[in-house]
Amino acid sequence: MSRLLMCPPDYFGIEYEINPWMRMSNQSNCDRARVQWQNLTQVLEQEAGAKLAFMKPVPGLPDLVFTANAGVVHDGKAVPSQFRRPERRREEQHFVEWFTQSGYDVIALDPGVYFEGAGDLLGFPDVWFGGYRLRSEIRAYEKLSRIFSKKILAMELVDQRFYHLDTCFCPLSGGELLYFPPAFDMYAQTVITSRLEQDQRFAVPPSEAERFACNAVCIDRHVVLPTGCPETMDWLTRRGYTPHPVILDEFLKAGGSAKCLTLALD
Amino acid sequence: MTPCYNMPMASQIVTLQGHILDSLILAKVLDTIVMLGGTFTLSEVKVGTKREDLSRAIIRVEAHTNELLQDILTAIQPHGAVVEAEEDCTVTPAPADGILPEDFYATSHLHTQIRWQGTWMDVSQPEMDLAIVVKPSPFSAHMVPMASVKKGDLVVTGRTGIRVFPVERPKERDVFGFMEAQVSSERPHRHIIADIAKRMTVIRQHRRTHHGPEKVLFAGGPAIIHAGGREALAWLIESGYIHVLFCGNALAAHDIEACLYGTSLGYNLGIGRAVPHGHEHHLRTINRIRAMGSIQHAVESGLITDGIMAACIRQGVRIVMAGTIRDDGPLPDVITDSIQAQDAMRAALPGVELALLVASTLHAVATGNLLPASVPTVCVDINPAVPTKLSDRGSFQAVGLVMDSSSFLRELARELGWKG
Numbered sequence: 001m002s003r004l005l006m007c008p009p010d011y012f013g014i015e016y017e018i019n020p021w022m023r024m025s026n027q028s029n030c031d032r033a034r035v036q037w038q039n040l041t042q043v044l045e046q047e048a049g050a051k052l053a054f055m056k057p058v059p060g061l062p063d064l065v066f067t068a069n070a071g072v073v074h075d076g077k078a079v080p081s082q083f084r085r086p087e088r089r090r091e092e093q094h095f096v097e098w099f100t101q102s103g104y105d106v107i108a109l110d111p112g113v114y115f116e117g118a119g120d121l122l123g124f125p126d127v128w129f130g131g132y133r134l135r136s137e138i139r140a141y142e143k144l145s146r147i148f149s150k151k152i153l154a155m156e157l158v159d160q161r162f163y164h165l166d167t168c169f170c171p172l173s174g175g176e177l178l179y180f181p182p183a184f185d186m187y188a189q190t191v192i193t194s195r196l197e198q199d200q201r202f203a204v205p206p207s208e209a210e211r212f213a214c215n216a217v218c219i220d221r222h223v224v225l226p227t228g229c230p231e232t233m234d235w236l237t238r239r240g241y242t243p244h245p246v247i248l249d250e251f252l253k254a255g256g257s258a259k260c261l262t263l264a265l266d
Numbered sequence: 267m268t269p270c271y272n273m274p275m276a277s278q279i280v281t282l283q284g285h286i287l288d289s290l291i292l293a294k295v296l297d298t299i300v301m302l303g304g305t306f307t308l309s310e311v312k313v314g315t316k317r318e319d320l321s322r323a324i325i326r327v328e329a330h331t332n333e334l335l336q337d338i339l340t341a342i343q344p345h346g347a348v349v350e351a352e353e354d355c356t357v358t359p360a361p362a363d364g365i366l367p368e369d370f371y372a373t374s375h376l377h378t379q380i381r382w383q384g385t386w387m388d389v390s391q392p393e394m395d396l397a398i399v400v401k402p403s404p405f406s407a408h409m410v411p412m413a414s415v416k417k418g419d420l421v422v423t424g425r426t427g428i429r430v431f432p433v434e435r436p437k438e439r440d441v442f443g444f445m446e447a448q449v450s451s452e453r454p455h456r457h458i459i460a461d462i463a464k465r466m467t468v469i470r471q472h473r474r475t476h477h478g479p480e481k482v483l484f485a486g487g488p489a490i491i492h493a494g495g496r497e498a499l500a501w502l503i504e505s506g507y508i509h510v511l512f513c514g515n516a517l518a519a520h521d522i523e524a525c526l527y528g529t530s531l532g533y534n535l536g537i538g539r540a541v542p543h544g545h546e547h548h549l550r551t552i553n554r555i556r557a558m559g560s561i562q563h564a565v566e567s568g569l570i571t572d573g574i575m576a577a578c579i580r581q582g583v584r585i586v587m588a589g590t591i592r593d594d595g596p597l598p599d600v601i602t603d604s605i606q607a608q609d610a611m612r613a614a615l616p617g618v619e620l621a622l623l624v625a626s627t628l629h630a631v632a633t634g635n636l637l638p639a640s641v642p643t644v645c646v647d648i649n650p651a652v653p654t655k656l657s658d659r660g661s662f663q664a665v666g667l668v669m670d671s672s673s674f675l676r677e678l679a680r681e682l683g684w685k686g
Binding site: 126132133137138139141142145146149150151152153154155156185187188190191 | 283284285288289290291293294317318320344345346348
């Protein structure tokens with residue numbers, strides 16, 4: 001059973017602008033955000049069969065809700081994030097606290113190395129992929145590779161709208177991939193196309209990429225993704241997955257969706 | 267156009283580590299270096315053997331200017347290229363005159379820099395088998411022979427904070443541009459001689475039109491006179507193609523003997539036979555020049571009217587004559603102290619852009635030892651061992667020609683317009 005970490009959106013809001021989606025003039029609605037988040041937890045638990053863990057929200061930390069950026073967890077070890085943006089650095093201690101209290105072996109990267117957790121590091125069982133340049137730094141992956149004994153292929157992100165790897169790249173449980181090619185430089189696109197056969201990967205159309213179709217949570221054959229992504233859902237269905245669309249528009253205003261709101265703990 | 271054989275390059279070692287092959291990061295970094303106008307040398311690529319093993323590449327990034335190098339480093343660092351930590355060089359005072367500290371750095375004939383107070387500084391006039399002496403204020407770094415070091419001189423020791431630069435492939439697409447350093451009696455000579463002539467023409471042109479400092483150095487032995495190359499060489503000098511002459515007592519003595527007696531080592535150069543008492547001619551020649559005080563005086567007074575030495579005096583060619591243990595006389599201009607002779611040869615080297623080493627093992631090897639690797643060098647000898655010895659120095663721009671010195675000089679002079 002998949003375990004996911006989430007954080008209630010009690011203090012969620014647009015309090016600064018650190019990605020192209022965030023605009024102070026386009027505030028999120030607290031009530032709608034709460035309803036959308038609760039709906040997501042229900043779908044994850046009841047439809048996809050996930051087991052959820054929750055951390056306590058903290059006043060003044062509006063993005064703590066995006067637990068994908070807490071760090072990366074694997075095999076009993078947790079490497080906490082070290083944010084590039086000062087606005088999010090205040091979250092770090094709370095994530096470290098949660099990992100520690102939950103009994104993980106917490107391993108820190110060298111000070112000053114930017115790494116934004118599972119937002120930039122995800123993959124298949126045999127190989128992981130690390131997004132770099134916009135938020136995380138490539139040098140983080142050398143140490144992460146040693147810590148987790150995993151092959152990590154670094155891929156350069158080139159579109160500010162898709163500032164984390166999980167906004168444009170979603171590995172599925174059966175080895176397939178959802179991705180948005182223009183978010184990557186040519187070398188990374190070559191890495192992807194050379195590793196996955198054409199029928200194994202779905203290049204999400206731009207209109208759905210902008211809806212954060214790739215910011216999906218895949219648990220076994222269930223894929224929980226934002227609404228407004230019909231072509232992606234159609235492809236998933238044809239590949240034998242069950243898509244679960246969830247309205248998450250309030251979180252898209254901050255540049256996040258289903259995947260950003262969860263951290264895989266297994 | 268001025269010949270430009272070895273543009274000093276800025277360079278920096280960087281390392282790249284991670285899954286750099288499968289992720290195409292190594293390819294991206296190398297492409298970026300080239301796209302920005304730099305070049306690279308992959309000094310080491312260590313490929314991980316297991317899936318999770320990291321690979322590692324050590325890359326020397328090179329650029330024509332320091333600004334371009336910095337631009338390239340700025341561009342590749344976000345892709346994980348780590349600039350190798352740099353340290354200043356270490357220096358140790360020389361314990362006594364003529365004695366180097368135990369751990370002194372022995373130089374090569376390649377362009378060399380030392381890192382001093384955080385900045386990479388050129389060491390002037392590269393030469394092999396010397397030491398580097400640093401003067402802190404005002405800063406200077408020179409390559410110094412062992413015998414010339416003074417007690418307390420700050421000598422570079424160890425290997426940190428020192429870097430040498432490989433010879434850059436010349437822009438000219440001629441025989442030197444191939445950088446093959448091969449010696450073979452079976453190679454055709456004609457195109458090689460034509461390329462040498464082209465370089466000499468460019469250097470002479472630049473000296474004449476821009477008063478440039480470029481020079482052609484000629485080091486030769488007495489076989490040139492015996493074999494009949496005297497007229498061609500004299501013509502090359504009179505025509506302004508040669509600007510520095512390194513030789514010993516014998517070349518000058520037999521050249522002047524030819525002028526005064528028409529013989530070389532007693533053989534009549536016209537009829538090719540030994541003449542009565544001819545073996546005394548070079549001794550009488552040397553004696554007369556000694557009586558005159560100098561070759562220059564002998565030329566200016568009209569005693570010597572033709573030949574190599576007369577041409578040199580008339581054209582203002584810088585002559586360094588180094589003596590040996592078997593010399594007769596010697597002539598008054600011969601420097602008999604080897605250390606002094608080396609210093610005099612060294613002092614004549616700045617500006618040398620082409621070196622012709624012809625028919626003299628001794629002077630060819632001595633000159634080769636003093637020259638920076640960047641100077642195109644032609645070694646001509648009938649004995650293949652001499653050009654081979656020169657090319658073994660590691661200078662890729664050493665072209666060896668196994669042929670008779672007279673044939674070489676006559677063919678070279680004809681290529682340049684000699685009608686003899």
